[in-house]
Amino acid sequence: MDPLSDRPSEGRLRARLHKIIFGVKTPAGKAFDVCLLCAILLSVLVVLLESVPTIREQYGLALRIAEWFFTILFTIEYGLRLWTVRHVRTYALSFFGIVDLLAILPTYLSAFVMGPQSLAAVRTIRLLRVFRVLKLVRHLREAYGLMEALRASRPKIVVFLTGVISIAIIFGTVMYLVEGDDAGFTSIPTSIYWAVVTMTTVGYGDIAPQTPLGQLLALVLMILGYAIIAVPTGIVSAEIVRGERAISSRACPHCGRKGHEPDAKYCRVCGIRLQVAT
Amino acid sequence: MDPLSDRPSEGRLRARLHKIIFGVKTPAGKAFDVCLLCAILLSVLVVLLESVPTIREQYGLALRIAEWFFTILFTIEYGLRLWTVRHVRTYALSFFGIVDLLAILPTYLSAFVMGPQSLAAVRTIRLLRVFRVLKLVRHLREAYGLMEALRASRPKIVVFLTGVISIAIIFGTVMYLVEGDDAGFTSIPTSIYWAVVTMTTVGYGDIAPQTPLGQLLALVLMILGYAIIAVPTGIVSAEIVRGERAISSRACPHCGRKGHEPDAKYCRVCGIRLQVAT
């Protein structure tokens, strides 16, 4: 499959389809995007509804028909993408290429691997269809700014998570010692589970300390968790404030460096005079 | 009903009433606002109390009288607003016009649609009176700044919500597979319900994972939810900081320096008088 077409008419069709499927600026491209968005949401809804026993019994056939309808739709979409894209291999191995394949594969697989001995496998495969929800990511252009902010604060988030897990391990071990089996702290992993449930302020209440000392330690852990939630918030806030500042500023005409302060007259890296911000 | 009055005395009365009802600067306007505020709060309280069985039995008559008192009060208010407003249609179809109508309609409707066969309908209609609480919005002038900040960060909030829901769908499906019916994960929608309950750190505890793998996944979800709460917080913080900065962004007519505080009269760099912010 050559990236450039053999016949001029096919080449033009391909270019037009590429614009519709991958572009967002033409009216047809926008319409395609909206249709695809609806198809994704509806097909995920079908998967969710199929797992409810009462609904599956009543509307089983309708759901299966809808399922095949969406699978064929996504297969056509995947085929068109493969055909119109410039570098087939790059697309097929990219995040979106794999997600697009994963969206159609489970239905076909479950049709072939039918048989009473492999029910559990089929069930697992069929549920993989829920990963279709990842096709949504393509439509979230605003997400890139957020992703950038999260990536920039990754080292700090690693530190934060290590801190949270370390505190959970230490408190879990101490609570296992203090409370014992009666209160539900049957092993250190269970105690750590309780510590995380408490620290993240989820608080299921299935395990709760009984002794006064255990309750005192639980109080300390709660207030700790309540206070250190400030840390990731502060990190991300600072990052977003900085990210917005960087985006909204001028580039140096010499070195292209961005992120100059509003009152900057000279590039901070090469000393060349900047143009006045409008 | 002509927007401008036919007789001068009626015109003057209307103008004065308009000032009292819609204005906030005259003492009479302020007094009207405070009275209306109290009436709204009390009438909502009446609706709430009427739903408590013991209170309804004991004080049923008093509550019904209070109900009609407030309904007539709000009817008079609605009539005066219709009469004094310049563009009747614009007001009647605006958010506040609809809210003002919704505040009185249910009581009248419930009086007409009486009958043993429509008890459920009447009950539903009567409860609509609780939307009177939306009349409060008119009195929250400070809210506009907040609304502005929220509106400006809407695209990012959409991304955030899509992310939260996607994570909930994927974790819900995986947990449905891992945990099964015994632990309460009876269908994917129920599992997703559990995932949102866990991720938002609500943690009812009516459904809780039982297997070690399920508990491990729950831990990951909790810490994820605990960490990504930082994202909306960061977005809104950055937006509020930017909103406040925007207010104070008059430029000096002499040196062009921006970023003057809201109360600044002179440029902080060259001492030249600034123009008054509008």
Next chain:
Amino acid sequence: MDPLSDRPSEGRLRARLHKIIFGVKTPAGKAFDVCLLCAILLSVLVVLLESVPTIREQYGLALRIAEWFFTILFTIEYGLRLWTVRHVRTYALSFFGIVDLLAILPTYLSAFVMGPQSLAAVRTIRLLRVFRVLKLVRHLREAYGLMEALRASRPKIVVFLTGVISIAIIFGTVMYLVEGDDAGFTSIPTSIYWAVVTMTTVGYGDIAPQTPLGQLLALVLMILGYAIIAVPTGIVSAEIVRGERAISSRACPHCGRKGHEPDAKYCRVCGIRLQVAT
């Protein structure tokens, strides 16, 4: 009781005691502060321990002795404050004067109002001693900056709270209609209680929706609560950032206005040249 002393030696003693009791710069003043802090914490601990049935039975006498010890101590402190303070009435009617009085009054009252018929009243009065914890506020000098930030963002916080309560009332009413008595939504106030428990992510789990529609609404409410926690956080963050900027800056020599930007050369209010920041 004249604010200025009649005899010189008494006057000097009073001035010295005033320095020790109200001041924090002398070593004696610091030592007094630390002792008082310990006495407050210990006396509150005594009140707390006295309410535990098993501890009251075992150590009842010791606790009662400790109680009287602290009461006499605080009485002496209150007396000395009254004696050494310049304006007796101002102190006695100030927040700290009332707190200091409240710290000693309950013990004396409970001694006088003894009798089998007034046990409940005595119990209530005795528990008022816990308000001694408010004596701590005096030692939190850092709190003033925080209080300032909170006061400055009060109008926005009122808007936020009104919003939270309005959402809780509306969701509570709708859930009362959707769920009904079986799931625990027995009245609108109870439903509102559930809505606040859910929205603030507390999630006791004593009331939980049972119908699919109710669970869907609960999901919306949870995500709403999870997202709008960003609003107060953003407000307070912006206020603290602004507050710190204001505190750390120079005052105008002419009008005393503070909060000048780091690069300001002229006062933004009166246009007078500022001194260079060091």
Next chain:
Amino acid sequence: MDPLSDRPSEGRLRARLHKIIFGVKTPAGKAFDVCLLCAILLSVLVVLLESVPTIREQYGLALRIAEWFFTILFTIEYGLRLWTVRHVRTYALSFFGIVDLLAILPTYLSAFVMGPQSLAAVRTIRLLRVFRVLKLVRHLREAYGLMEALRASRPKIVVFLTGVISIAIIFGTVMYLVEGDDAGFTSIPTSIYWAVVTMTTVGYGDIAPQTPLGQLLALVLMILGYAIIAVPTGIVSAEIVRGERAISSRACPHCGRKGHEPDAKYCRVCGIRLQVAT
């Protein structure tokens, strides 16, 4: 043990080992760090797994062998650190020296203090091995910035915690009075435990108010807790923003302008070359 070696070859070996063990820049140093990191994580996992009854029974021997393997590994590491470090005493008494000792001591102690009468003591000692997790802190170089931000906001955090605890004490006492024994509020400490559980939005649900007044107070406490979480978040956000600003605060030698970005080489206002930040 002289800090400088007696024989030249030993000195060179020691210097090389010091570079590998304490340094991070050489490939050997990096490899050593990664191996140590894995050893720490695996050894903590062994401690956690050993506490699960079913796993201990099945894989008891394997776990004990792994335990001794890691203990000997950490002993060698501790020995090498003692040998290669310049000031033995300083290291041995430093935070990391004590943590390194604590990581190996419990296993040796539990081997010596064997005997049926001291089972509980042995169990406690063995669990101290979990503090090995603190060895991770050495590898979190990013943590120093966060620690700095937390240390700078310590006075405000003390104020915040005092506030939280005071509110919990007052609400706990009032709820003890309002609710009484039936709802689980058996003593003031238990009530305070409930107040903290509610305020930090953990919400176990093991204790919940029953009376209308109690539920109303609970609502106030929840909304309070939900709102004041904004305070630590605001504090830490402001501190991180300030910390990042401080890093970039070199002054221009020509015009004295501050606030240059970390990568700035030239002043953004006058274009003069800046001094390199140290």
